[in-house]
Amino acid sequence: MAKYKYQIGTFNLFDYAGVERHLEKMAAKGWQFDSIGSFGWKYKKAEPAQVKYSVTYIPEASDFDPEPLEKQKEIEAYCEEAGWKKVGSWMQMQIFCSDNPEAVPIETDEELRLGFIEKSMKKNLLVSHGLLLLVFVLNMFTTFSTAKRNWVEFLSDSHRLWNTGVWMWGILILLIDLAFYFGWMHKAKKAVKEGLGCPAPKGYRYWNRMAWCGLAVLVVGMFASYTSGMIWFMLLYLAGIILIIFGVRKLQLHLKKEGVSKGGNMAVTMFLCMFLTILFLGVFVAVIIGFDISLTGKKEPAGTILLNGKEWKIYQDTLPLYVEDFAETGFNGSSREAREQSSFLAGYGDYEEYLFEGEEVTSVKVANTYEVITVKAKFLYDFLLEAFYEREFRHSDEAEKQKTEYRAVYESKSGTMYRQYYEGLPVVHDWLVLTEDKIVSMHLYLDDLTEEQMKKIVDKFAE
Amino acid sequence: MPREKFQTLTEQMFYILLCLKEECCGMDIMGKVEDLTNGRVRVGPGTLYNLLEQFQSAGFIKETKVVGRKRSYILQEKGEAMLREEYQRLKKLTVDFENMFNQ
Secondary structure: OOOEEEEOOOOOOOOHHHHHHHHHHHHHOOEEEEEEEOOEEEEEEOOOOOOEEEEEEOOOOOOOOOOOOHHHHHHHHHHHHOOOEEEEEEOOEEEEEEOOOOOOOOOOOHHHHHHHHHHHHHHOHHHHHHHHHHHHHHHHHHHHHHHHHOHHHHHOOHHHHHHHHHHHHHHHHHHHHHHHHHHHHHHHHHHHHOOOOOOOOOOHHHHHHHHHHHHHHHHHHHHHOOOHHHHHHHHHHHHHHHHHHHHHHHHHHHHHHOOOOHHHHHHHHHHHHHHHHHHHHHHHHHHHHHOOOOOOOOOOOOEEEEEOOEEEEEOEOOOOOOHHHOOOOOOOEEEEEEEEEEOOOEEEEEEEEEEEOOOOEOOOOEEEEEEEEEEOOHHHHHHHHHHHHHHHOOOOOHHHHHHEEEEEEEEOOOEEEEEEEEOOEEEEEEEEEEEOOEEEEEEEEOOOOOHHHHHHHHHHHHO | OOHHHHHOOOHHHHHHHHHOOOOEEHHHHHHHHHHHOOOOOOOOHHHHHHHHHHHHHOOOEEEEEEEOOEEEEEEOHHHHHHHHHHHHHHHHHHHHHHHHHOO
């Protein structure tokens, strides 16, 4: 049987009653609190016992102090006199235990206790959560200002959606944490004013567990959206980050043990944390660029052709629509390239088909380049159509937009085909197909289309 | 705790000051209060330490000697005045009660 047990702390610093009860329950199960180290809360195997735990707060105390402050030592002496033995500390929280079930609690004045909790929280939660919130919100601001330029690409990019989900969840965790604290503090102040004790922060531990599970699901989702080869690479990345966190924490504890001053420890730890993170990210990005690693997988060309003496790569990808589906071609050469991405909200495909004739190619006979937006979440249809128009006419001014219109040229149960008109005249190559779940913009370099051909195109996209 | 809170004393504050009428070691106050009140009022060590610190900075008590981590204190004029004020307030409460019920 294991001698030690580790737990990730799911308590908030202000939840003194939660910590006390939890440690008592663990002791009753035969796990006595040992310390809080780099791997979380550590428990030592012992005989199950009725041990009483009590915590107090010293706002001046810090995890960076090389040794307990004079005030801490004096309080410890008072507690010892009352039968309490110090067993550990967590930031400003000082943890004591006693074998005497009748021992007087360390704090018997709720107002005084609340004041110390408030001061400790201001030093901790508010600073750390405030800084993290700032970083997360700035990150989201950058993400959304980039997404605004091309919503179609953003909503169909699984990696970016999962990644955004992770950051958004992070923001939610921080905000709910703060709401829990302020809500509890408000209630506690009211209760103390009425002569009652501080209430227990209900539901915080459940929320905390849910928050971490949610984050784990999002991170797994993010990894799953990468290609299989990349998953290992990204796991390595995650392991690197975790290693930095544990390493820095280990160093902080080591410096503390070695008697390095609070300021010195803080400066070294923070510098090393930033330095290692930047170094690690730098190496990571350098490896991606240096080894030309693609996060979404790479495609090899099917061959090359000589076009007017210049070498061009050709592809033979699967396309949703080939020119031969609706027109007689008979050319012996082709290049068919597809770039696709898809998320649970939308799919986006950019397709190019070039047909040519002979060994010595002098010109492309037919070209069909088209983009297909597949709307998976129906409520996004109008939004994506609007985003498509905006992107299509991003270089046009208002006057030009006014002169441009799409006229329906073919309509069936399967969908509608439109042709672009500029100042009342048809634009030769530009077509738009709208089906129940697809928005297709087509630039077809072929003579005019017959109604039969339009039917074939619309039916093909409606499949 | 803000100093204006000392306008009235809690039971714990009252008994801590009362114990310091005679010079006494801070740590011994816990036992003294319990004895004095037959266990009705109990002061926790954390609360006691912090209240002594606040009383000292408010000038209610004075540190008399330090032996190792044991500090002794004694009540000062300001503290005594505070105790007497509280005593008067409590006395007034009992008088008002008697007037209402023992007319």
